[in-house]
Amino acid sequence: MSPGRSRPVGSSVAASKSHGMSIKYADFVDESYEPTAEDLVCTFRLVPGEGLTLAEAAGRVASESSNGTWAALDAPERVRELSAIAFDLAGDADGGEVQVAYPDALFDPGNMPQILSCIAGNILGMKAVDTIRLLDCEWPASLATSFLGPQYGPDVKTEILDAEGRPPTATVPKPKVGLNTEEHADVGYEAWMGGVDLLKDDENLTDQSFNRFDARLKRSLERRDEAQEATGEAKDYLVNITDETNVMLERVDEVAAQGGGFVMVDVVTAGWSAVQSVRERCEEQGLAIHAHRAMHAAFDRLPEHGVSMRVLAQVARIVGVDHIHTGTAGFGKLENEDTVGINAWLASDFHGVSPVLPVASGGLHPGIVEPLLDTTGTDVMVQAGGGIHGHPDGTRAGAKAFRQSIDAYVAGVPVGEYADDHPELAAALAEWGTESPR
């Protein structure tokens, strides 16, 4: 049949009471449905609950995530037009994949919590499924463009930093919390002097008693200015503004007033609504947003359940972050994940929405930069904490070694060879070799 929602009323749809039709779970399945360009299409992997077929479970998923419930309902046709339709079912009662198409009129454009309450809401806890995972989404233009989208994306490399033609670098001081303001800013200064572009706060450093936000921002940007002057290279600071939404907005203004170019937000723990608010304020202030994804694994680590990192990254791009962590393709300390596929999506054409710069972070050091970039390509930001500050000769030498490993890659010189006349890199390779840490 031709694409569209005005599908024939199937055998399972019983015309009923005078003003409408009775809709029940089975009416949310149409194996032959062809989605339209206005549909949001979600791919789910699911295992049906006990005693249910794949189609019975899929009907319950499409129903609960759009406008159905457990009881057959009498509803007018215009309400029926808002129903989701499960189609393309592949599998059996032991599990499989299904697509679910949602008409865009079901959604509130520009309201990410509302969209997620549909497609990743009650269905994750229904008895009708033993497990269910939202794997991927095809977004219609009407929803994708109803948010601000990224302001800079990969253009931060040239518009804010001096990183044309190479991956920009960032570092997070370690120990991750506990350093006082002066110690933290000193680490930043040493890292910038060694060749790192960005100082980055860790995900759990915000405004604790030992390192207050306001003082850290001020002092770090003072040291940044010194490093910028000494090196002649643009430097900046990914300061973690994560807090209650109104506090974050005040901090965006403060960062702009002090001359910073970026804010960092723990986007999953803060929540997408708060990220939307920050994004709006960053538009006014011209700041880029670095998205840390702490807590993403609560959604995406178990392969059979939850919401994939791919979908979380899609949401982040639509809402409008400029960078987001997407893992290290198995080379760092974290679980291997679909880093390459997610990064390709973040760079892909998407209804005119700007791309996002992916960030590789977690257990990286100079010895694994080469295989990492071989796998991800160079359109990434590369971030190292322990792989810089754990260098035997300290942070500045560690930053030099890290930058040298990147410069070697961009020059097409094997890292071992480049180390022959770069002693900091040689020391890092002697310390850590080319193994991923655990």
Ligand SMILES: O=C(COP(=O)(O)O)[C@H](O)[C@H](O)COP(=O)(O)O
């Ligand atoms: O602090 C770091 C990296 O420090 P180090 O370089 O010392 O491991 C990152 O927050 C985490 O690894 C999370 O990474 P991701 O957000 O990619 O999961």
Ligand SMILES: [Mg+2]
């Ligand atoms: Mg961290």
